[in-house]
Amino acid sequence: MSQRGKYEILAQHYSEYLPRVLNYMRLRTDNEALAQDLTARTFERALSRLSSLRDAGAFGGWLFAIARTEVAGHYRRHRPQLPLESAYGCPTPGESAEGQVVQSEELANLVGALASLQAREQEIIRLKFIAGLTNRAIGKAMGLRAGNVAVILHRALRKLRTQLESED
């Protein structure tokens, strides 16, 4: 695929994926300005890495691999005392994890429940429901088999259901 063709794919898909990347960053950070900045830098980085995009079908997984790298890089630069695994977690349960972005009680319930999961489960939930990736793409991003992603997702949903039913 030509470089021009890859620009076309990015141009065709960026409006669909822009809100998804932003929402992913909102759930990964507690700061709206930071989330927006990381989102913009994700697309700017994507432009410089177009050569690594295989085809249109791989776009979502490719873009979110860049997004994950951007946010992980931010936490490495700004929270050096935290182990990398902690950087993937949401703020501790009980806090208002979303800061400025919480718009409704339902959203607060969902994000709060999400914070109760393990880091890996949270990431899979984000990549499935915010990014809209397939299990295969999620697995590729996280170094897991698609089957394992399905099982972790299943268990995470069971936990979330219990958590949300207790809050409702």
Add this chain to the structure above:
Amino acid sequence: MPKKEKTKAERSKAQTLSAEIDRMLSGGPGQTDRDPLIETAYRLGQINVLLPTVPKSLEQRVAGAIAAAAGPQISFRQRIQPALWGAMAATVVLLLLWTITPGGRMVLADMLSTLHLGQTWITVTPTSVPADVQETPSLRELLPNLAAVEAQMGRPPAVPQTLPGGYELTEITAVSYPDLPALTSQPFLYELCYGHPEDEPAFYLKEYRLALSEFKNISGIDYAGDIVMEQVSVSGIDGALLTATGKETQYILVWERDGLLLELQSTILSKEELLDIAQTVR
């Protein structure tokens, strides 16, 4: 149940659930006996809806970065056919400048006549020059009135304030080219047809949006045919007046105004009449 069987059963259930979730997220029909966890999945799927929309500033930043990196240069070419409003049937083709090799560009530059109008350029290509172009399909949509144009464009269209000879606006068409690069704003142009309702059109006014945010929608127009181009002034603004000769003489007047590239075409009016109309376009 042995552990191995349990694992296999859970994996199968998990994969079925994942397939159902993917179907739900893509807007497909749900199964009749749904896993109860689908309700939880549905609530999670609403997060994207519950969170605020993308701020305009962020959208512009990202779109601008993509446009700047992609740098498309779209040249809109019209082949002028000397026939009764043959321009309407004229083959409209698109020339993507970056497909021309440096050597090809040099050859073309020697043979072209070019006029720069602010943000765009107008070029005349003799028909003897082989064109490195490809035809592209167009979609034409009739619009009921100027308000419909304004609703689509996001701004009022430019129109002549005075019309000669009892002419009136008889038809409005929005023209899109679906094969243009994705960043191109569509409809690509609006065509206002003027004349007497029962007669053939007297003249056309075509309007192209020059730029939206960071992205330039059109770089110029390349006219191919037996054409002479001269520079004129339209209300103090540089314009290009083209005379296409053949079976019929056709006059085309092109100029920029208020973010639009405007093009008046007629085989009926004289070039002086076309210029007079252009002076009143607002």
